[in-house]
Amino acid sequence: MTNQRAPHQREPSAHEVFEVLARDHADHLLVFLRAVVRDRSMVDDVFQETMMVAWRRLADFDRTRSFGAWLRGIGSRVAMDFAGRRRMIVADPTMLQEIEEHSVAFDGDHAQAFQTRMGTLDDCIERLPTDYSQMIQMVYRAELPLRTIAVNLALTEEAVKKRIQRARALLGECLQRKGVLA
Numbered sequence: 001m002t003n004q005r006a007p008h009q010r011e012p013s014a015h016e017v018f019e020v021l022a023r024d025h026a027d028h029l030l031v032f033l034r035a036v037v038r039d040r041s042m043v044d045d046v047f048q049e050t051m052m053v054a055w056r057r058l059a060d061f062d063r064t065r066s067f068g069a070w071l072r073g074i075g076s077r078v079a080m081d082f083a084g085r086r087r088m089i090v091a092d093p094t095m096l097q098e099i100e101e102h103s104v105a106f107d108g109d110h111a112q113a114f115q116t117r118m119g120t121l122d123d124c125i126e127r128l129p130t131d132y133s134q135m136i137q138m139v140y141r142a143e144l145p146l147r148t149i150a151v152n153l154a155l156t157e158e159a160v161k162k163r164i165q166r167a168r169a170l171l172g173e174c175l176q177r178k179g180v181l182a
Contacts, residue, residue, distance in 0.1 A: 013143070018058050020118075021067045022051060032072050036079050046082050050075040117180050124174035132167035139164055 030047055037043050053074050054061075061070055125136055138144045138152075150157045 013141075015055075015058065016140070017063075018055065018061075022054070022071075025068050025071055026051075028068060029071055029075055033075055033079065036076065037082070042082060046075065046079050049082070050078045053078060120175065120178050120180050121171075124171055124178065127174060128167060128170055131163060132170055135160070135163045135167045136171065
């Protein structure tokens, strides 16, 4: 499978990529934070703050580097900040380095799986009937408001919503057939 996109497709936005990568790395980040943050009651707070910081600093992320490592780096700093503010104990820097070294192997496999899923998603979008493919492009890639889509296609907003619903259902079926969705 190639990574070439059809001429009418655009690259996913940084925030679209972030949402997918954040979901993909959430469980691994939680495992990492549980190893780092000794106060179990604080793990969820550190996780949420890590994701918020990552979202705000997304422009700083170098797409050629490992997203997981970047996210864990933010998580380490957030955990240390929480530790200072709440006098909780976190893993010492040596342990953090060892945990990070074990996590790096996970990142390589994850990046390949992500690329495969994105290629499958693109393939499924291309296989949709033109009206539905166009709807997916306008809503999720161009991020156009429903009203704008309705005006551009001379449809009512309700008709646009229904088309999106049908397009998503067909897209979901395709992704299930290809094993991307359970």
